Amino acid sequence: xxxxxxxxxxxxxxxxxxxxxxxxxxxxxxxxxxxxxxxxxxxxxxxxxxxxxxxxxxxxxxxxxxxxxxxxxxxxxxxxxxxxxxxxxxxxxxxxxxxxxxxxxxxxxxxxxxxxxxxxxxxxxxxxxxxxxxxxxxxxxxxxxxxxxxxxxxxxxxxxxxxxxxxxxxxxxxxxxxxxxxxxxxxxxxxxxxxxxxxxxxxxxxxxxxxxxxxxxxxxxxxxxxxxxxxxxxxxxxxxxxxxxxxxxxxxxxxxxxxxxxxxxxxxxxxxxxxxxxxxxxxxxxxxxxxxxxxxxxxxxxxxxxxxxxxxxxx
Amino acid sequence: xxxxxxxxxxxxxxxxxxxxxxxxxxxxxxxxxxxxxxxxxxxxxxxxxxxxxxxxxxxxxxxxxxxxxxxxxxxxxxxxxxxxxxxxxxxxxxxxxxxxx
Amino acid sequence: xxxxxxxxxxxxxxxxxxxxxxxxxxxxxxxxxxxxxxxxxxxxxxxxxxxxxxxxxxxxxxxxxxxxxxxxxxxxxxxxxxxxxxxxxxxxxxxxxxxxxxxxxxxxxxxxx
Numbered sequence: 001x002x003x004x005x006x007x008x009x010x011x012x013x014x015x016x017x018x019x020x021x022x023x024x025x026x027x028x029x030x031x032x033x034x035x036x037x038x039x040x041x042x043x044x045x046x047x048x049x050x051x052x053x054x055x056x057x058x059x060x061x062x063x064x065x066x067x068x069x070x071x072x073x074x075x076x077x078x079x080x081x082x083x084x085x086x087x088x089x090x091x092x093x094x095x096x097x098x099x100x101x102x103x104x105x106x107x108x109x110x111x112x113x114x115x116x117x118x119x120x121x122x123x124x125x126x127x128x129x130x131x132x133x134x135x136x137x138x139x140x141x142x143x144x145x146x147x148x149x150x151x152x153x154x155x156x157x158x159x160x161x162x163x164x165x166x167x168x169x170x171x172x173x174x175x176x177x178x179x180x181x182x183x184x185x186x187x188x189x190x191x192x193x194x195x196x197x198x199x200x201x202x203x204x205x206x207x208x209x210x211x212x213x214x215x216x217x218x219x220x221x222x223x224x225x226x227x228x229x230x231x232x233x234x235x236x237x238x239x240x241x242x243x244x245x246x247x248x249x250x251x252x253x254x255x256x257x258x259x260x261x262x263x264x265x266x267x268x269x270x271x272x273x274x275x276x277x278x279x280x281x282x283x284x285x286x287x288x289x290x291x292x293x294x295x296x297x298x299x300x301x302x303x304x305x306x307x308x309x310x311x312x313x314x315x
Numbered sequence: 316x317x318x319x320x321x322x323x324x325x326x327x328x329x330x331x332x333x334x335x336x337x338x339x340x341x342x343x344x345x346x347x348x349x350x351x352x353x354x355x356x357x358x359x360x361x362x363x364x365x366x367x368x369x370x371x372x373x374x375x376x377x378x379x380x381x382x383x384x385x386x387x388x389x390x391x392x393x394x395x396x397x398x399x400x401x402x403x404x405x406x407x408x409x410x411x412x413x414x415x416x
Numbered sequence: 417x418x419x420x421x422x423x424x425x426x427x428x429x430x431x432x433x434x435x436x437x438x439x440x441x442x443x444x445x446x447x448x449x450x451x452x453x454x455x456x457x458x459x460x461x462x463x464x465x466x467x468x469x470x471x472x473x474x475x476x477x478x479x480x481x482x483x484x485x486x487x488x489x490x491x492x493x494x495x496x497x498x499x500x501x502x503x504x505x506x507x508x509x510x511x512x513x514x515x516x517x518x519x520x521x522x523x524x525x526x527x528x529x
Contacts, residue, residue, distance in 0.1 A: 008419045012426040019430055019453050023437035028445050035449050042456055045423055049463045050475035057485045061492050062456065069492075073445055073499045080443075080512045087442035087513050097439040105432030112424035112464060121469030122479040128472075138474055142482035154486050161493035165500040183400060193396040200389065220489055304496040307503070 008048055015041045027081050028074040035070065039063025052216035053139045056208070060224035061301075068231065068305050072181065134283030136214030143218065144286045148275050152260040155293060158300045159257060166244055169308040175245035176313045178306030180234045194236035201229040209294045213283070219290045223297030230302040244309050249299065256296030259289050320372040327369030334362030348405045352398050359394040363387055420467035427460025442513045444502045448495055455491045459484045 018041060022034035039062045046055035089097070126138045126146065133145045143151050169176075183190060205225035212218030233239045242249045263285055264275035271278040277285050334357055341354025367387045374380035434454025438447055462480040469477030506512055 005419065008422050012422050015426055016429055016433070019433050022453065023433055023441070023446075023450055028443060031446060031449055035452065038453070039456075042460075045426070045460065046463060048419060049423055049467045050470070051463060051466060051481050051484070054459075054463070054481050054484050054488075057488045058456075058459075062452075062488045066452065066492050066495055069496050069499050070445070070449065073503060076503060077445055077506060077512055080506070084443040084513045087515050089440055089442070094440045097436055101432040101436040101439070104435055105428050108428035108431055108461065109425050112421060112428055112461070115464075115468065119465070119468035121471045121477045123469055123474045123477045124472040126472075126478045127474060138478035139481045139485070142478045143485065147479075147482060150482075150486055154489055157490050158493050161497045164497045168500050168504045183404070189396060189399045189403070193392070196392065197389075200385075218485075220485060301492075304493070307500055 011041065011045055011048065015045060028077060029071075032067065032070045032074045036063050036067035039067065053137070053218065053221075056216060056218075056221040060221050060228075064228065065224055065301055065305060072305070072307075075181070132279075132282065133277075133286070134213075135286065137212060137216065137218075139216075140212050140218055140286075144289060145277070145282060148260075151293075152257065152264065152275065155257045155260060155296060158297070158304075159253065162253065162300050162304055165304060165308055167308075169310070173309045173312055175243060176309040176311045177241045177243045178303065178308065179310040180231070180241055180306055182235065182237055190232075190236045191238065194232045194238050198229040198233055201225055201232075205229070205298075206294075209290060212290070213287070219293040219297055223294045224301055226294065226298035227301035227305075230298060231305050234302070234306070241306055243313060244303070245313065249303075252295050252299045253303070254296070256289070256293035259292035263289060324369040324372060327365050331362045331365030331367075331369060334358055334365065338362060349402055352402060356394060356398055360391055363390055420464045423460055423467070424464030427457045427464065430454070430457030430460065433457075442515070444505070444512055444514060445499070448498050448502070452491060452495060455487070459487055462487075 015038065018034055018038040022031050022038055025031040025034060039058060043055040043059040043063065046052070046058055088094075123138070126141060129146070130136070130138060130141055133141045135141045135145070205222045207222070208217040208225060209219050209222030210217075212222065230239075234241050244250075260275070263277075267274050267276040267278075338354050338356075338358025341357070342351050345351045345354055364387055367383045370383055371380050374383060431454055434450045434452075434457055437450030438454060441447060441450060462484045463476075466476040466478075466480035466484075469480070471477070502512065
């Protein structure tokens, strides 16, 4: 039996307080900043739950990249809060909503407290089949071996989201490049940062993908770091955002899903079926998928942060 | 030997935590944006540096120790850059006349 | 009570908080924020299931963890798409809410593009 430590209680209180503040804050920009802090605190909770893979993902994607997108939006929508506040529901409705939400929380809390004992678990099975995958990290084994179809469709979801974002471009900008806002008056501070950090960040990103086979890490976490380096370089103006009609960009974006499909269909011929790995070749095939997925994740996240194209197509 | 190292760790980490505490108090108490950022820099540079120093003898390998130092250096780099950008933005906002809300 | 149960209760409260923000805040950007908080509360509920399933030398069941990692990435995709839609809405109509009756003001307002 693990007893609750002061750290856990403090973390839970902090997470709830920051979440409540994020929802109650009057203006959008401070709310978004609160949300980023909330995400980082939440990843500490995940560490306390011994789910380090999830903690890395939450910090990198849930807090980091989502934060960048939301901060960009809050900046562009600055000053619209007053008008929107007029549409706030009446006190009676808010009270009713609060009652509903408290009821929801109580029901979920009851479910948490009444969970079956002993808890159902797939951990023994996941560990039992680890040797056949050649991996050391059971979470990576679930993502890329046992439930690899989920991960393939996840890569499709990322692509579909990007297609959705791109399709919001006005006709005249179709095929052009997205615009990354350049902070004014930075006098080279950002440029210096963007020159110094990416060499380190690229090494760290690839390192996290590589150790993901055996230790916490993986393509989403590492790919997000690579995406962050690209975003910093584009924001500082060191590299141009690519035009979305570029052939290389589209190839990189679909590389991960394509690797899944090729290896998956080949599974019919050399193994038991779709996305089944032949005996003894699981690890190399997983590494091939991870390598392509890392590229795709990095490119897709970078382009999702950029938003729809806003500059006319240059030929 | 291990007792001495443990005492060293505890002292260094406690000192680091103190700097974080001081930085947070500064963040809450100081009057304007520039001084508040100044307070935070102390926590980042000295506080985290001392925590890392305290953790170094506990790293399981030289590579792990190197990673800890790398984390400290990266936080310093990011902190310095972001603070610069925020301070410049704050000064520009102060010098520019408020045209629209 | 264990640390995992505390995290689960925290997740339940986050779902309630997020739901309240989603229902009552008229601003679409704040709705996206609230939805993300709701989602992370649900993820935390997965976290307690994973932690309780600790067995076979693992500190947590890997299957719910993998589901949460997938969920975080999908939540980001959805948020990015929602933000893009919202920014386009703002550009076209000057509105940041999805009120039931959009043309409440006279068209001579000049808020369009």
